[in-house]
Amino acid sequence: MAENEYVPLFETRQVKGRILFRYIAASILLGICFIIMYRIRYFPVGGKAERWTWIGLFLSELWFSFYWLLTTVCRWNAVIRIPFIHRLSQRFGKELPGIDIFVCTADPLLEPPSMVVNTVLSMMAYDYPPEKLSVYLSDDGGSNLTFYAMLEAANFSKTWLPFCKKFKVEPMSPEAYFRTASEPLNVQEWPSVKRLYEEMKMRIETTTKLNQIPEHIYKQHKGFREWNFVTSKRDHQTILQILIDGRDTNAVDIEGNPLPTLVYLAREKRPQYHHHFKAGAMNALIRISSKISNGPIILNVDCDMYSNNSESIKYSLCVFMDEEKGDEFGYVQFPQSFDNLTKNDIYGCSFRVIQKLEVHGLDANGGPCFIGTGCFHRREALCGKKYEKNFRFDLKKLNNTKVNERASLLEETCKVLASCTFEHNTTWGKEMGLIYGFPAEDIVTGLSVQCRRWKSMFLDPERDGFLGVAPITLLQLLVQHKRWTEGHLQVFLSKYCPLLYGYKKIPLKLRLAYCAYNLWAANCLATLYYVVVPCLCLLKGITLFPKISSPWVLPFAYVAFSHHAYSLGEFLWCGGTFLGWCNDQRMWLFKRTTSYLFASFETILKLLGYSQLAFVITTKVADEDISKRYDQEMIEFGVASPMFDILATLAILNLLGSFGAIKKVTMHADKGFKVLDQFGLQILLCLVLVTINLPVYQALFFRMDKGKMPSSVTYKSIIFALLACTLAVY
Numbered sequence: 001m002a003e004n005e006y007v008p009l010f011e012t013r014q015v016k017g018r019i020l021f022r023y024i025a026a027s028i029l030l031g032i033c034f035i036i037m038y039r040i041r042y043f044p045v046g047g048k049a050e051r052w053t054w055i056g057l058f059l060s061e062l063w064f065s066f067y068w069l070l071t072t073v074c075r076w077n078a079v080i081r082i083p084f085i086h087r088l089s090q091r092f093g094k095e096l097p098g099i100d101i102f103v104c105t106a107d108p109l110l111e112p113p114s115m116v117v118n119t120v121l122s123m124m125a126y127d128y129p130p131e132k133l134s135v136y137l138s139d140d141g142g143s144n145l146t147f148y149a150m151l152e153a154a155n156f157s158k159t160w161l162p163f164c165k166k167f168k169v170e171p172m173s174p175e176a177y178f179r180t181a182s183e184p185l186n187v188q189e190w191p192s193v194k195r196l197y198e199e200m201k202m203r204i205e206t207t208t209k210l211n212q213i214p215e216h217i218y219k220q221h222k223g224f225r226e227w228n229f230v231t232s233k234r235d236h237q238t239i240l241q242i243l244i245d246g247r248d249t250n251a252v253d254i255e256g257n258p259l260p261t262l263v264y265l266a267r268e269k270r271p272q273y274h275h276h277f278k279a280g281a282m283n284a285l286i287r288i289s290s291k292i293s294n295g296p297i298i299l300n301v302d303c304d305m306y307s308n309n310s311e312s313i314k315y316s317l318c319v320f321m322d323e324e325k326g327d328e329f330g331y332v333q334f335p336q337s338f339d340n341l342t343k344n345d346i347y348g349c350s351f352r353v354i355q356k357l358e359v360h361g362l363d364a365n366g367g368p369c370f371i372g373t374g375c376f377h378r379r380e381a382l383c384g385k386k387y388e389k390n391f392r393f394d395l396k397k398l399n400n401t402k403v404n405e406r407a408s409l410l411e412e413t414c415k416v417l418a419s420c421t422f423e424h425n426t427t428w429g430k431e432m433g434l435i436y437g438f439p440a441e442d443i444v445t446g447l448s449v450q451c452r453r454w455k456s457m458f459l460d461p462e463r464d465g466f467l468g469v470a471p472i473t474l475l476q477l478l479v480q481h482k483r484w485t486e487g488h489l490q491v492f493l494s495k496y497c498p499l500l501y502g503y504k505k506i507p508l509k510l511r512l513a514y515c516a517y518n519l520w521a522a523n524c525l526a527t528l529y530y531v532v533v534p535c536l537c538l539l540k541g542i543t544l545f546p547k548i549s550s551p552w553v554l555p556f557a558y559v560a561f562s563h564h565a566y567s568l569g570e571f572l573w574c575g576g577t578f579l580g581w582c583n584d585q586r587m588w589l590f591k592r593t594t595s596y597l598f599a600s601f602e603t604i605l606k607l608l609g610y611s612q613l614a615f616v617i618t619t620k621v622a623d624e625d626i627s628k629r630y631d632q633e634m635i636e637f638g639v640a641s642p643m644f645d646i647l648a649t650l651a652i653l654n655l656l657g658s659f660g661a662i663k664k665v666t667m668h669a670d671k672g673f674k675v676l677d678q679f680g681l682q683i684l685l686c687l688v689l690v691t692i693n694l695p696v697y698q699a700l701f702f703r704m705d706k707g708k709m710p711s712s713v714t715y716k717s718i719i720f721a722l723l724a725c726t727l728a729v730y
């Protein structure tokens with residue numbers, strides 16, 4: 001091969017099956033047009049109630065159509081990317097850039113230190129030159145328990161890293177590895193490393209449980225003394241400890257190989273200063289790391305996302321280091337996958353279709369969103385630099401800004417970078433680093449990077465890059481989605497609204513795709529209307545859909561059927577199960593009627609100035625009882641919550657509606673057929689909703705375990721539903 005012949009480090013391919021998708025989409029669009037025609041032509045003339053319910057339903061249908069159009073536009077084209085890591089190794093050998101890895105944790109109770117340790121160890125164990133790897137942990141919990149766990153991790157890494165290299169261990173989280181791998185024959189180290197790990201885990205868990213650092217451990221490291229000045233997690237000085245200094249020639253593993261740098265940071269917190277949650281933590285890490293290792297590429301993960309693929313760094317470098325196109329890319333996003341999903345994924349957490357199809361559509365139109373974890377960033381892009389066309393980055397050179405100060409001196413000089421006041425009168429949180437003021441800091445940050453003309457890319461290697469912990473109770477899921485959708489809606493209603501903010505900066509299709517996500521929460525009203533009103537109208541005797549015997553029923557039937565059939569097909573194609581699809585549909589309904597409703601409400605309150613920004617951290621632990629029910633795929637209710645009041649009321653309402661309908665159809669043998677003809681679609685809708693809600697009835701009336709619906713919710717929902725029916729009928 002000639003010297004100057006350029007061989008790309010990654011390749012882009014079109015996703016197949018788009019033609020079929022486009023045909024189906026076009027036919028659905030036709031169906032929608034007919035529905036609209038029907039709604040206009042048959043607008044009821046008599047009766048106020050008839051007219052208003054009709055208008056409401058029409059508006060809901062217009063909304064669904066608009067939203068469907070948005071999602072269809074962003075799926076029109078789709079690409080997948082294929083990186084070639086062997087070419088990377090051939091071309092650059094060991095001349096690779098430094099990588100700084102950021103792990104964020106915030107609460108030792110919700111995010112146990114033993115889990116954080118596993119994440120950190122898995123990050124240290126990448127198949128990458130250790131002297132070029134630095135791992136930073138930001139502890140917003142400011143906890144000495146987490147600090148202690150990090151000391152243990154630093155120590156155990158001396159055994160774990162050579163073990164990983166030698167046996168090509170994957171996943172690189174010791175917990176996940178020893179849980180899934182079977183013991184190989186004739187490997188002496190295996191049981192001893194496993195025992196070492198288990199002993200360490202035991203020590204960490206005991207200390208966490210006791211909530212106290214034993215005296216002999218306390219004496220082992222100067223770092224513990226910092227906690228003498230900590231009043232609470234919201235009031236303390238900066239704690240910065242370089243636990244392993246990669247530049248130190250004595251920092252070696254048991255086989256004498258260098259170790260990656262490991263740093264613990266708890267940024268300063270004072271009650272009078274806002275800390276901006278994870279975005280604030282990340283920005284502090286960006287500054288601190290720039291003084292310690294200053295890697296030109298930053299990988300950030302949540303504390304529950306362990307590394308599952310030892311090559312991920314190299315995959316991302318195939319993008320950044322590609323001579324022809326690499327300089328255009330600001331970040332490379334990996335999918336958010338989970339290691340605790342059950343077979344049929346009862347809470348629909350897997351983002352299966354979104355990640356296997358939708359995101360590739362975004363990628364074809366300018367690049368995926370940044371989703372907060374499992375993402376490689378170009379430091380400059382994250383720090384506010386605009387993309388310039390002919391500017392060449394030499395990632396290898398950027399790496400050579402070596403620092404010579406001693407670790408202890410560095411710790412002192414860097415502290416100020418993580419202080420509460422450092423950002424005053426700077427553009428941190430506005431133009432530099434992650435953007436403040438939103439519960440979804442990731443989305444708005446990714447958008448602003450893209451609006452600085454950087455492209456982004458979605459990489460989804462066969463073996464998942466990262467695996468995290470998905471919520472295992474319904475309430476956790478609903479609360480998490482409330483935060484996300486609220487974050488999205490707030491972005492849409494802020495100056496960062498993609499339509500305006502991205503004008504002339506990113507392609508129209510990408511702006512529309514952002515809107516499809518930003519407007520998730522806005523689906524709540526139309527959905528609620530569709531769940532409540534047809535059912536009440538059925539009881540009252542108002543017809544809202546065409547008669548079964550009329551040809552106008554066809555467009556309704558076609559749109560509903562083909563849309564769902566296609567969605568099922570996609571789901572199965574992406575590797576899901578039929579039951580998984582049903583669960584997914586159920587969760588969409590649940591989220592739309594609760595999470596999205598609360599998110600919209602909260603957003604309005606916030607706009608009016610009545611509510612403050614909050615970040616409810618998702619729990620990553622559960623008691624044994626709950627885990628057991630989760631494994632059996634039983635939906636966990638268990639506690640009283642306004643969200644459950646709504647779910648239960650809607651479920652009972654539709655049950656009453658169905659009973660009413662069945663009564664009407666069966667009471668008079670002669671009239672039954674007429675009723676069925678006139679109300680066929682409405683009855684069908686009610687029955688479908690009842691079917692979706694079957695687990696809710698079970699939890700309300702039949703279950704005996706602790707995960708059932710609390711009786712207060714049962715009583716309330718029965719009263720609400722009866723009240724609604726009475727009001728509607730009279």
Ligand SMILES: O=c1ccn([C@@H]2O[C@H](COP(=O)(O)OP(=O)(O)O[C@H]3O[C@H](CO)[C@@H](O)[C@H](O)[C@H]3O)[C@@H](O)[C@H]2O)c(=O)[nH]1
Nearest residue numbers: 104105106140277278281302303371372373439440617618
């Ligand atoms: O004040 C805070 C609050 C949270 N976190 C960390 O942020 C991460 C995400 O929090 P989690 O409760 O797990 O939320 P998820 O809903 O699972 O997170 C998703 O959604 C978030 C935005 O809402 C993104 O930041 C995350 O990357 C994305 O995985 C965790 O590592 C936390 O430790 C902090 O560091 N400081």
Ligand SMILES: [Mn+2]
Nearest residue numbers: 302304469618
């Ligand atoms: Mn999480």
